[in-house]
Amino acid sequence: MDNAKFIELIGDYCSEALPPKDREKFSALLRENPNLAAFLGTYEETTELCNQVLKHSIPDGAQDRLTTYLKTHVEKLKT
Amino acid sequence: MTQAQQSEEVQPASDEALLALVEQGDEAAFEELVRRYRDRVYRLSMGMLKNSAEAEETCQEIFLTVFKKAYTFKGKSSASTWIYRIATNTALMRLRRQTTKPCIAVEDGWLGFEEGYQAPLENVAKWPRSPEKEYLNTEIRTLIENAAAELPEKYRVVLLLKDVEGMSLDDISQTLGLTVASVKSRLHRSRLYIREQLDTYFKEHPHG
Numbered sequence: 001m002d003n004a005k006f007i008e009l010i011g012d013y014c015s016e017a018l019p020p021k022d023r024e025k026f027s028a029l030l031r032e033n034p035n036l037a038a039f040l041g042t043y044e045e046t047t048e049l050c051n052q053v054l055k056h057s058i059p060d061g062a063q064d065r066l067t068t069y070l071k072t073h074v075e076k077l078k079t
Numbered sequence: 080m081t082q083a084q085q086s087e088e089v090q091p092a093s094d095e096a097l098l099a100l101v102e103q104g105d106e107a108a109f110e111e112l113v114r115r116y117r118d119r120v121y122r123l124s125m126g127m128l129k130n131s132a133e134a135e136e137t138c139q140e141i142f143l144t145v146f147k148k149a150y151t152f153k154g155k156s157s158a159s160t161w162i163y164r165i166a167t168n169t170a171l172m173r174l175r176r177q178t179t180k181p182c183i184a185v186e187d188g189w190l191g192f193e194e195g196y197q198a199p200l201e202n203v204a205k206w207p208r209s210p211e212k213e214y215l216n217t218e219i220r221t222l223i224e225n226a227a228a229e230l231p232e233k234y235r236v237v238l239l240l241k242d243v244e245g246m247s248l249d250d251i252s253q254t255l256g257l258t259v260a261s262v263k264s265r266l267h268r269s270r271l272y273i274r275e276q277l278d279t280y281f282k283e284h285p286h287g
Contacts, residue, residue: 003200011267015248038203045206046274050242052212053223058121062135066117069139070109074146078104 006036010043094158102149112162113142119244120166126239127170128177129228141169156253163246163254167236174232204281214286219277226276230269237262238269 006029012018013026030037058066092100092108094115100108120141124134144165152161207214227235240246240254241262248266252259 006200007271008267011263011270035200035203039200041208042203042206042278043270043274045208046270046277047242049212049215049219049223049277050227050238050270050273051245052215053220054122054126054227054239054243056122056125056134058118058138059131062121062131062138063117065135066113066138066142067110070113070142070146073139073143074106074109077147 006039010040013040014044014047094162095152095154098145098149098152098158098161101146102152109146112145116162117142120162122243123163123166123236123239124170126227126243127167127174127232127236129224133173133177137170137173140173141166144169157250160250160253163240163244163250167240167254171232171236204278205285206277206281207286218284219280222276222280223273226273227269230272234265234269234272237265238273241266242270 006026009018009022009026013023016023018026030040092111094112097108097112097115101112117138121134121138124137124141125131128134128137141162145162148165152158156164227238230238236255237251240251241248246254248259248262251257251262255262257265
């Protein structure tokens with residue numbers, strides 16, 4: 001498996017979507033090559049960081065404004 | 080059986096059941112649906128538009144569309160997928176009306192990801208690792224925000240739906256009308272791009 005193929009398969013490996021035989025090959029490669037294992041670690045860390053950083057919550061004020069907006073407009077739609 | 084035990088056994092209405100009530104104009108059902116989805120819809124809007132005022136207006140537009148179009152929900156997908164479809168379409172339409180910000184040219188062979196990305200596997204920076212991510216400072220946050228914002232919208236939306244909202248690849252493919260293979264490819268390339276930015280940062284700011 002060359003580097004390009006390795007990179008291509010990382011996503012499937014992380015989401016456990018690789019067929020068992022390929023997964024085995026991939027795991028063996030990781031055991032043999034610490035550089036690949038390090039790269040995989042950074043790929044997984046990236047997904048966790050994205051989850052943490054990009055997870056915005058609706059601000060309290062916005063929640064209230066949303067409720068008021070929808071009440072007013074739903075009323076209008078119904079009349 | 081006490082009343083409390085009885086009420087504990089009452090199952091909350093499913094999203095699909097709520098939508099059916101919304102179709103009949105039930106405001107309480109609509110309020111409940113909004114309560115369940117407002118954070119997710121806001122997050123997606125904010126992630127796409129990068130502007131809290133715009134995200135707020137988009138949320139209003141999305142939920143009003145949910146109310147108006149509830150009658151078109153036929154249960155072919157889950158209510159969640161249906162709502163996310165309205166949310167992504169509305170956010171994308173609004174985004175296209177904005178002045179376009181330059182983003183990376185993935186289609187022009189950006190980093191060659193589509194032809195087999197040759198990552199420098201031998202030269203990975205030493206990244207800090209911790210479940211709590213104590214190292215996550217403002218600088219790194221900004222870097223991630225900016226890298227995500229630089230992704231073309233059709234890549235960014237996939238990243239948000241998968242890595243932030245935790246949707247399945249199948250649900251994302253239904254929401255966006257793409258094949259699962261396209262979803263996987265866009266997700267993977269988005270992650271590689273952000274990973275690359277982080278790796279450069281950690282080379283310049285070694286940890287440990």
